[in-house]
Amino acid sequence: MNKVFREEKKYLISIAEFRSTAGRLEKVMMQDSHNGTHGYMIRSLYFDTPYDTD
Structure with a gap:
């Protein structure tokens, strides 16, 4: 089984x-090219290390 070190x-x-x-x-x-006129909602952001160690 793989160990998962990511915390959400x-x-x-x-x-404000x-x-x-x-x-x-x-x-x-830069804005995403799929943004459109009114944009779209970002619900989650994920920050990983360059080598996927977190």
């Missing part, structure tokens, strides 16, 4: 935190 943690953020974070991210990230 979920946090609720306020609308969302807007602040979105404003900072849009300055450094």
